[in-house]
Amino acid sequence: MAETKYQTAGLKVWRKAKEIREKYYKDYAGAHDGRALRWGGGAWSFDAVPQALEGEIYPLTEEPYGASIGANPVFQVRCQEAAEGKGYARDLCAYMRGYWGSIIRDQYAFGGKWPKPDFIFQNHICCSHAKWLQVASELEGGIPYFCFDVGAGPYNKIGERQINYVVEQLYDGIEFLEKTTGRKIVDEKLIQNVYNTYISNSLWSKSCELNQNIPAPLDEKSMYSLYVLGTLQKSSKEVADFYKELYEETKERVANKIAAVGNEQCRIIGDSQPPWAFLRVLRYMEKYGVVSLGSLYTFSLIGWWRIDGKGNLVPYKTLEEQGIKIKDRDHALRLLTEGELKGKLMWAPFYGASLKNELVTKIASQWKIDAAMIHVNRGCEGTAQHQMEMKLALAKAGFPVMTYEGNMADEREFDEARTLRLMDLFLTETMGLKKLEW
Amino acid sequence: MIAAGIDIGGKVAKAVIVEDGKVLGKAWNLTGINKAEAAERVYNEALRKAGLQRKDVERVVATGSGAKRVTFAQGTIADAAAAARGINRLYPNVRTVIDVGAEEGRAIKVSPEGRVLDFAINEKCAAGTGTFVEAMARALEVPIEEIGKLSLSSTQTIAMNAQCAVFGESEVVSLIHTKTPKPDIARAVHDAIAGRIGSVARIVGLEKDIALVGGVAKNIGFADSLKKDLKLDVLIPDEPEFVGALGTAAAAAAGVLEEEVRAKVLEKEKYAEGK
DSSP states (O other): OOOOSSEEOOOTTHHHHHHHHHHHHHHHHTGGGGTOEEEEEOSSSOTTTGGGBSSOEEEEEHHHHHHHHHTSHHHHHHHHHHHHHTTOOTTSOHHHHHHHHHHHHTOOTTSSSOOOOSEEEEEESSHHHHHHHHHHHHHTTOOOEEEEEOOOOOGGGOOHHHHHHHHHHHHHHHHHHHHHHSOOBOHHHHHHHHHHHHHHHHHHHHHHHGGGSSSOSOOHHHHHHHHHHHHHHTTSHHHHHHHHHHHHHHHHHHHTTEESSTTOOEEEEOOSOOOGGGTHHHHHHHTTTEEEOOOHHHHHSSOOEEEOTTSOEEEOOOHHHHTOOOOSHHHHHHHHHHIIIIIOGGGGGGGOHHHHHHHHHHHHHHTTOSEEEEEEETTOHHHHTTHHHHHHHHHHTTOOEEEEEEOSSOGGGOOHHHHHHHHHHIIIIISOOOOSOO | OEEEEEEEOSSEEEEEEEETTEEEEEEEEEOOSOHHHHHHHHHHHHHHHHTOOGGGOOEEEEESTTGGGOTTOSEEOOHHHHHHHHHHHHOTTOOEEEEEOSSOEEEEEEOTTSOEEEEEEEOSOGGGSHHHHHHHHHHHTOOHHHHHHHHHTOOSOOOOOOOSHHHHHHHHHHHHHTTOOHHHHHHHHHHHHHHHHHHHHHHHOOOSSEEEESGGGGOHHHHHHHHHHHTSOOBOOSSGGGHHHHHHHHHHHHTOOHHHHHHHHHHHHHHHHHO
16 A cells, blocks of 8 residues: 555544444334333433433434434435425425434334334424424324524623523423423433533534644544534433543544544535535545545534634633532533533524634634535535635635535435536646545 | 547537647537447547547547546546636636536636636536526427527517526416517526526636636527626637537646556555565
8 A cells, every 4th residue: 555644543432432323323212121211302402401310311313313314325315205205395404304204104214113202302403403303293193392492692692691591491391301201300410411511512622623733633524423422412421431532542643643634635624514425525535635624513513612812713611621510400501501502603603604704714724724625515504504605705715615515414416426526626626636546 | 749638518529639739620429328439429520520540649538527438538637627728728818717518507717827716516407507598498499509599689678587497497388378579588598597607607706808618608699698697798719619628638738637647656656565
């Protein structure tokens, strides 16, 4: 094999990441065997609350499940068509259609029949999420359903009023959970879940921050298999411990100059979810020595950040680092809400293009990118909003940008051959690169 | 050195053979289903017109959606790169080229050396392509070669509301039923496609000089609509459909080939093994 510019090595935590994920989906399906409950709900935030119920609760968070469907091109089309056959429009969120299709077909993406949740506890991330699990509940003949609003404003406008707005809803949610399940929220569990949530989010951000180094220790395709654990159960000790381990290993890689892409010669960022069934396009660009470092999406779907005094994006601190000891339930809920609303920058695009542009241009500068290659994702209006504005902002900041159209979980809208041709065009012509591997 | 460029488009295959910047022969034919055969046919035809044989041609490069099916090519370049190089050969002052073919419309920002600085592509939508015009010509029962001229005799502006080629066809049928004059409908069709292509062009920015190439550039009705949409004049070369193949031939002549890169990689590997 040809020599590469930097040494490379696989991630030691890789197998563990796969095992945690596999166990998660298996546990959810088999929950009733052990008298545990199944919770269906949101991947983005606040899993600390339902996970604080007495006894065992196994979650199925909707987005990563939709992505799992999306990663299987045959199954995803069957699910999409099942949803469309029921009358749901094709331009709706691709994850949502896939999820509904899975219910309609009574088919679990991990084998067997669709495991019906016992209750739904969800939050309004976007207009799709606001209806997603409500429709799912209806499709399943009515499952107890609670949804709360988190549209409190962008990270730089979060104050007591905004925190109170969400916390009050969480109290309503707790009442719903206790009444529906017949179980109590255990404050000790809730408190520990909140500590874990901070750890998971902070350490993921810290790992992403290390990609500012040259060579980058992580590549975005691998990062998708790592961030997903936070979308499954960031409030669990297992996931928090995993991110601790990942961070230590990533630091080691930086210290030893172990690169994600051995021939790194061009650093890029992306945007939005990738086309899950075609992640090989990310490997393809590596043939040109291109490393995809991440994106606002990859860094902050799971991952809390703040803007420091110098205007830089820096990881949010854990509660331990902040010297905060959680006193009681109310304190736990307030800290959880504050972290989610202030730290999760992925909410920002929902409040306007200028916010997204500001964050993305900071990322571009801090992560020392050479260009951006943006997946114009028809499957998610939320993460793909303002992409053309973002393209202009990056171009104005001096970064070449290419876009390629697709869909994160509907393979009918992704043309792989054309995308690879566009990548060839951009990387050879605009970036002046030549292929280093075949 | 004699070099050839083969452009296998979605509908039409083109070939251009050059020597020292001069075109020795060119040809086109319909691509059809079998792109490999189309490539053979069009290349043979170009060779015949140039009075050459295959052994006379030192390098062949391909472009277009069927580029990888050109088995006798020593390398490929992207369509936009081909268009940029091609227009640079003809009009070195062009900085924005709009290339509209049967299945794709694209806008390209071109450097003075003919390299692609930026590009935007109408990827998923037939309403910004030659296919749209063909579909509308069928609906109007007008030969495709005449629809452009027909539209220039329009006396009133009608807006086409449909953004989609499928719904557009339905709208044309409705307009016919309301006895809207065909020239006016033809004008509306061209204005619609020009609007879409104009939007794509504005993504890369309109820097003069601006050129229009590709098969649809031969449509004088579309060209007129596009100039009105952009509010700028555009250069249209003679035989605009050959610009991509010309640029590809220029790339072949200049030695821009994957083969050369491959050879360098192999050389490097051999060296590494020998250590």
